[in-house]
Amino acid sequence: MKFIAPAAAVLLLSATAVTAQTLDELKNDGKNPDNILTYGMGYAQQRYSPLKQIDTSTVKRLVPVWNLSLNNDWGEQAQPIVYNGVMYVTNARATVAIDVATGKQIWKQTLDWPPDTPRVVCCGVSNKGAAIYNGKVYRTTLDAHVVAYDAKTGKEIWKTKVAEWKDGFSLTVAPLVANGVLITGISGAEYGVRGFIDGWDPETGKQLWRHYTIPARGEKGNETWPQDNNAWQTGGGSAWITGSYDPELDLMYWGIGNPAPWASQSRPGDNLYTSSVLAMRPKTGEVAWYYQFTPNDAYDYDSCWELILADLNVQGRPRKVAMQLNRNGFLYVLDRTNGALISAKAYGKVNWASHVDMKTGRPVETEIARSIRSGKPTEHWPSTRGAKNWEAAAFNPQTGLLYANTLNEGRMYQHLETKPFVVGQRYMFIENLPLPRAAGEPIGHIEAIDPLTAEKKWSVPLTDFQMWSAMLATGGGLLFTGKETGEFIALDAGTGKQLWQFQTGSGINAMPVTFTQNGRQYVTVLSGVGGLYWNIAREQLKDKVPQGGSVWTFALMPD
Amino acid sequence: MASLGVAALVCAPAAAQSPEQLKTGAEIYERNCSPCHGARMLDPQGAADLKKFPHDQRERFINSVTRGKNQMPPWGDLLKPEEVEALWAYVAGAESVHSH
Numbered sequence: 001m002k003f004i005a006p007a008a009a010v011l012l013l014s015a016t017a018v019t020a021q022t023l024d025e026l027k028n029d030g031k032n033p034d035n036i037l038t039y040g041m042g043y044a045q046q047r048y049s050p051l052k053q054i055d056t057s058t059v060k061r062l063v064p065v066w067n068l069s070l071n072n073d074w075g076e077q078a079q080p081i082v083y084n085g086v087m088y089v090t091n092a093r094a095t096v097a098i099d100v101a102t103g104k105q106i107w108k109q110t111l112d113w114p115p116d117t118p119r120v121v122c123c124g125v126s127n128k129g130a131a132i133y134n135g136k137v138y139r140t141t142l143d144a145h146v147v148a149y150d151a152k153t154g155k156e157i158w159k160t161k162v163a164e165w166k167d168g169f170s171l172t173v174a175p176l177v178a179n180g181v182l183i184t185g186i187s188g189a190e191y192g193v194r195g196f197i198d199g200w201d202p203e204t205g206k207q208l209w210r211h212y213t214i215p216a217r218g219e220k221g222n223e224t225w226p227q228d229n230n231a232w233q234t235g236g237g238s239a240w241i242t243g244s245y246d247p248e249l250d251l252m253y254w255g256i257g258n259p260a261p262w263a264s265q266s267r268p269g270d271n272l273y274t275s276s277v278l279a280m281r282p283k284t285g286e287v288a289w290y291y292q293f294t295p296n297d298a299y300d301y302d303s304c305w306e307l308i309l310a311d312l313n314v315q316g317r318p319r320k321v322a323m324q325l326n327r328n329g330f331l332y333v334l335d336r337t338n339g340a341l342i343s344a345k346a347y348g349k350v351n352w353a354s355h356v357d358m359k360t361g362r363p364v365e366t367e368i369a370r371s372i373r374s375g376k377p378t379e380h381w382p383s384t385r386g387a388k389n390w391e392a393a394a395f396n397p398q399t400g401l402l403y404a405n406t407l408n409e410g411r412m413y414q415h416l417e418t419k420p421f422v423v424g425q426r427y428m429f430i431e432n433l434p435l436p437r438a439a440g441e442p443i444g445h446i447e448a449i450d451p452l453t454a455e456k457k458w459s460v461p462l463t464d465f466q467m468w469s470a471m472l473a474t475g476g477g478l479l480f481t482g483k484e485t486g487e488f489i490a491l492d493a494g495t496g497k498q499l500w501q502f503q504t505g506s507g508i509n510a511m512p513v514t515f516t517q518n519g520r521q522y523v524t525v526l527s528g529v530g531g532l533y534w535n536i537a538r539e540q541l542k543d544k545v546p547q548g549g550s551v552w553t554f555a556l557m558p559d
Numbered sequence: 560m561a562s563l564g565v566a567a568l569v570c571a572p573a574a575a576q577s578p579e580q581l582k583t584g585a586e587i588y589e590r591n592c593s594p595c596h597g598a599r600m601l602d603p604q605g606a607a608d609l610k611k612f613p614h615d616q617r618e619r620f621i622n623s624v625t626r627g628k629n630q631m632p633p634w635g636d637l638l639k640p641e642e643v644e645a646l647w648a649y650v651a652g653a654e655s656v657h658s659h
Contacts, residue, residue, distance in 0.1 A: 115632060115633055116633045116634070116636050118630075118632040119634065125630075190594070419586070419590070422590075424637070426590045426594055428594065431593075431599070432598065432602075433602050434602055535595060537605060538604070539604070539605055
């Protein structure tokens with residue numbers, strides 16, 4: 001110990017310096033390829049890295065360099081954060097710091113939520129990842145807390161209760177740090193919560209602001225809820241996927257979830273701001289503009305998905321846009337300075353609406369929608385799970401294309417009679433049964449999609465299992481993603497052809513990342529079947545795919 | 560399987576349940592159980608197929624619901640014992656309330 005102590009002291013000093021990571025670094029995430037500091041690999045959430053050491057010709061030499069067990073059967077969905085050689089990984093049970101060079105665990109902090117908490121978690125016991133800022137690692141918990149740990153030691157610095165989980169609230173969202181404020185959303189629309197987004201002081205955990213996604217009586221927007229009942233108080237509007245952020249405009253973009261209950265008869269009106277995007281100021285929570293994708297959503301067309309920010313050339317004019325492959329089947333391109341609708345084209349089979357009216361920005365509902373709203377069992381496309389679910393897409397600014405794992409699924413959908421709200425219990429009132437499916441009909445696709453036309457540059461059909469893993473695009477002309485059956489795969493981004501695969505120990509439904517250390521490019525993904533698709537397809541998967549979370553990191557085999 | 564079939568026949572479970580109990584059970588099922596086990600037990604997807612739950616294993620059912628089983632959380636804190644019994648009445652006697 002005598003010999004180690006001075007070295008430890010030096011380490012401690014240097015650690016203080018290296019972990020004092022700043023807002024500038026967050027803004028510039030992606031410019032230093034050694035680090036991944038934000039959800040989406042940059043505030044714009046493009047999930048694109050210019051790294052090209054691993055490319056279409058070298059990928060055949062890609063091999064695992066380490067694997068670390070996470071000792072967790074609930075499933076892995078998180079995106080790793082990497083800062084100065086340390087990787088931070090979360091799941092519902094724990095937060096782990098890992099040495100990226102060796103794969104050795106540096107610290108682990110486990111969470112102990114009550115065993116009945118999953119009662120209020122509709123769609124998989126999971127966590128989407130950590131945030132990092134100024135020497136602290138932040139995460140949310142299933143039983144509705146936000147926690148800050150010392151990035152160096154894992155010591156808990158503060159823990160703040162967001163809401164009472166027994167009332168239907170839970171948190172799986174990865175936090176966002178924007179303009180010095182720690183920001184989190186909430187889950188629980190399936191239990192009739194009234195959703196909100198919170199701003200926290202990153203140093204102390206003190207709440208700076210709370211912005212409800214459903215306005216109260218007297219506030220602008222409440223007039224879109226019935227005035228003769230209290231539907232707005234139990235109206236849903238979760239925010240369970242991290243917002244993107246434009247530092248120049250100082251606006252963050254949070255997708256807002258579905259209204260509650262799913263059956264819509266008790267809540268006539270547009271039900272703002274459910275199934276919308278809110279452009280908000282991180283310092284105050286003030287809303288600069290909104291756009292509603294699905295007014296009076298009757299279909300669980302939750303709009304929490306990633307809003308990918310990019311600069312697109314639109315009819316010869318550069319536009320600052322936010323793009324979303326919305327669950328309702330339309331691919332939206334919005335002007336992110338003001339919320340103006342630029343484009344909204346169907347990217348999958350849609351029968352509930354014929355198109356989006358470009359003047360009003362509203363979907364034009366069909367007879368199918370009217371049938372659903374009248375309570376009849378109705379063949380409905382896309383199903384409530386959407387033409388794409390939470391599995392984040394990637395955008396390559398070099399090709400101008402979106403790359404996504406999409407779903408191709410309709411179901412027989414019916415609204416049931418609604419019953420009184422019971423706090424902490426399901427608040428949905430629907431039936432949603434499978435449709436007969438023609439042999440060989442794809443259940444999903446891997447696709448390259450033009451954002452403005454929704455045309456597919458290529459499309460790979462999936463006929464065995466859907467893919468619920470995020471996409472990663474790289475400057476090496478590659479896409480990385482994962483299969484529920486465990487294969488981590490690399491595709492040629494130009495054609496969709498699979499170039500490489502590696503069988504991990506469980507199914508993949510997480511978010512791959514790539515980074516460098518000492519000039520060597522690494523790719524990391526979490527393996528561990530879980531989440532909503534595991535709930536859906538467990539019977540088909542369970543004999544093929546064992547549970548069990550772990551972290552896999554890959555690099556090129558040296559010559 | 561043959562013995563299970565015989566046991567289910569011998570139990571004739573629906574006969575022992577009151578209509579009120581079946582109705583309560585159906586309501587609890589629709590609200591809290593159908594999201595995973597499927598509407599009217601028709602589409603269990605990844606969860607246990609309750610149509611196949613052996614009708615002579617009431618105690619196992621009550622214990623699983625109350626204490627949780629595999630991915631299913633415990634419900635004992637939310638549902639009263641008589642509500643769990645009503646749920647059992649519905650699950651064991653569903654053939655008598657659904658015509659499918």
